[in-house]
Amino acid sequence: MLQIERRQMIIQYLEDHEIATVEELSKLLNVAPMTIRRDLQYLEDNGIATRTFGGAVLKSKLIAEIPYENKSLSKIDEKKRIAEYAASLVQNGQVIILDAGTTNMEIAKLLIKKQNLVIVTTDLKIAVYISSTTDFNVLCTGGNVQNSTGSCLGSNAVDFLKGINADICFIGSSSIDVEHGITTPSLQKSDIKKQMIKCSECKILVADSSKFGKKSFIKVCDLNQFEKIVTDSSLNEHTNVEIKNKNINLILV
Amino acid sequence: MLQIERRQMIIQYLEDHEIATVEELSKLLNVAPMTIRRDLQYLEDNGIATRTFGGAVLKSKLIAEIPYENKSLSKIDEKKRIAEYAASLVQNGQVIILDAGTTNMEIAKLLIKKQNLVIVTTDLKIAVYISSTTDFNVLCTGGNVQNSTGSCLGSNAVDFLKGINADICFIGSSSIDVEHGITTPSLQKSDIKKQMIKCSECKILVADSSKFGKKSFIKVCDLNQFEKIVTDSSLNEHTNVEIKNKNINLILV
DNA sequence: TATAATATGTTCATAAATGTTTAAGTATGT
DNA sequence: ACATACTTAAACATTTATGAACATATTATA
Incomplete structure (x- = not known):
């Protein structure tokens, strides 16, 4: 090893x-x-x-x-299952916003089998991947590229998103808490996610169970903003019950 | 094998x-x-x-x-030599605009050895490459992603560039003609290159010799717009003389 | 075919990772 | 405070991986 x-x-x-x-x-x-x-x-x-x-x-x-390489190796099976469910929500011809991150990359890998999608993303790797494997209309927000992850940040990216009306957005997060909602380590990331949520008809939170019960600095939104929260079945029972008590549609895969 | x-x-x-x-x-x-x-x-x-x-x-x-190998296999040595010269023009701390394409990718591979650069590009692959290998400030224009090449096009990209003041831009082109200047197959690509040139102090054209003597549809600019034109020594003698007669700084590597 | 250029294999000194021993440090119960 | 059991990290030994240098084989080119 x-x-x-x-x-x-x-x-x-x-x-x-x-x-x-x-x-x-x-x-x-x-x-x-x-x-x-x-x-x-x-x-x-x-x-x-x-x-x-x-x-x-x-x-x-x-x-x-945590740096990207570490992230991408962990919980890969869980992410694939989450992605499978997420992708099943997408209809041909829809406009999809994909947040940055490995879970959304897994979703991207499944979306290429659909037809005629419009994909909007801040993640350069996702943009390259989808554009090189499909004839979808791929839009990349642009902006400041975060070196550790290859995703776009900053006001350019937010402004770009303001011009978009999407059917579904898939939001990833590494800090999800029932009481405090989802939080990010930087204002910039928070701004991006907020805008993605604002310009989408349907909002889906995708994150493996290890992300629950964690807090970071800047708040994005509460959990009840999402039509569905998709995570894996290792989610601890307490969090599970707490979320369901709030009448949120929690999907365990 | x-x-x-x-x-x-x-x-x-x-x-x-x-x-x-x-x-x-x-x-x-x-x-x-x-x-x-x-x-x-x-x-x-x-x-x-x-x-x-x-x-x-x-x-x-x-x-x-990405079918990098295929594309970049042609004239790869020439491109590497051109890139080497181009990279030597860059000082630590400068703001660099890189046009899309394999020649500019070769330049990118050398620029990562410099210090403290700001890189602006429409090429997603270049943005991913530099951001993942350096701590440079990498800016990606965003916009419509061209599926065949993974580069950004459209008004978003042009608008993004309007906000930039760069020290040097490296422009690639597959159609260079002494009389007609450099031309592109689409208005969108032409708009991008025009704007890159407009917002840079110093403009460098980088292209292997096979690109000379070719014409496309939309004009970008004349050859005398460039401080230097860098190509390989296989450039035919006639074109060589023609360019030098116009008092343009032609570099053969 | 001959020749040059490139790719691959081999050997070996060096460097990196891991294991072992041991003296010193830390927690815990009396 | 003391004794005991456990944990740690330094120093050294061992194992394993690496890359430089050179040899050989393969492929491209004249």
């Missing part, structure tokens, strides 16, 4: 269990405890985990942004 | 598995580990994969899916 792979699994384990001991990780991954310590040191240096005596916990609920 | 074929299979393998070790690729493809390392080095240089100790992970699936 490669080093990066092992570190990825530690992140995955932490996402699932919130906490892990050096010993259990050492046994699980069949490496010396010292190796696990060095891995945890790396994760701490990169702001992903916080070391404790005997193990580590995920960095506080106010999560920072 | 051809080299390009093998590299294609590595990309395919990475797309399926997200991650791969040198050893498994070596066994799978029946070549020496060193060959795999060289392949992975190539893929990393081209922004397709990220190497790790012992293997590699996929960077972003899209660049791989």
Whole structure:
């Protein structure tokens, strides 16, 4: 197993269990405890985990942004299932807004099988992917490109979106909380998502279950703004009930 | 098996598995580990994969899916030489406009070694490439994405450029004629190039010699608009003399 | 066909990752 | 405070991966 792979699994384990001991990780991954310590040191240096005596916990609920490569490896199966459901909501000929991120990339991979869509996105990789594989009308918002993710930010992107009337938007988020709604680490990202929601008829939130119960800095909107919230079935029971109590259409795939 | 074929299979393998070790690729493809390392080095240089100790992970699936190889295979050496000269004109800290196309992609590959640039481009692939490999400020114009090339067109892109003041723009063209100047097959492309030229201090035309002596429909500008025209030394003598007679700074690399 | 250019294989010194040992540090119960 | 059990990190040993240099094979070109 490669080093990066092992570190990825530690992140995955932490996402699932919130906490892990050096010993259990050492046994699980069949490496010396010292190796696990060095891995945890790396994760701490990169702001992903916080070391404790005997193990580590995920960095506080106010999560920072994890680099793209790490993200794309984690929860990939869940994302594919979420994407499958999301794509089933799309009719041929519709105008679709896709938010940036790996979950929306998974949706994009399925949408190319549809006919005659208009795709609007801030994610350059999604724009390149769809435009190179279909004859859809692909619109890219433009703006400042965020180096870590390849997505457009800034007033140009927001202004571009203001001119759009879409049938459906798919919004991704890494911080979803029943009480505080969805939040982002930057004002710019929040502005983009707000505008995407504003100019779409139907709003769908797509995010794997690890994103729930987390808060970031800038609020985008409350959960009741969405027609549907699509996530995977590992969502913890408490959150599940809380959302359903609010009469929100929660889809577990 | 051809080299390009093998590299294609590595990309395919990475797309399926997200991650791969040198050893498994070596066994799978029946070549020496060193060959795999060289392949992975190539893929990393081209922004397709990220190497790790012992293997590699996929960077972003899209660049791989684009028929880059095919396009850029023609006149690739000439383009690299042209790009080398073009890149040498760029100072750290400058604002650069890059037109769409493979020659400008070659320039982009060299610009990532500079410091602190601001890059403005209509080419999504260039935007993704530079933003994912540097901390430069990358601006993408946005607009309608042309499906065949992955570049932005339309009034959004032109309007975006109107707000830019650049030090240098690098313009590509497939139709250059001493008498008729540079021409494009569509009004949209012409509008973009015109605006790029208008908002740049210094204008450089980059095109391999096969593009000379050709005419298309919509005129962009005359050749004397450019501070320098950079092409390869296979340019035919007649055109060479004609351009120099017009007192234009022609660079043959 | 001969020759040049390119791609691939091999070897080996170097570097990186991991394992092991051990002294010092930390938590916890009495 | 003390003893005990556990955790840590430094130092060194071991394993494994890497890339440079050169040899060989393959492909392109004259």
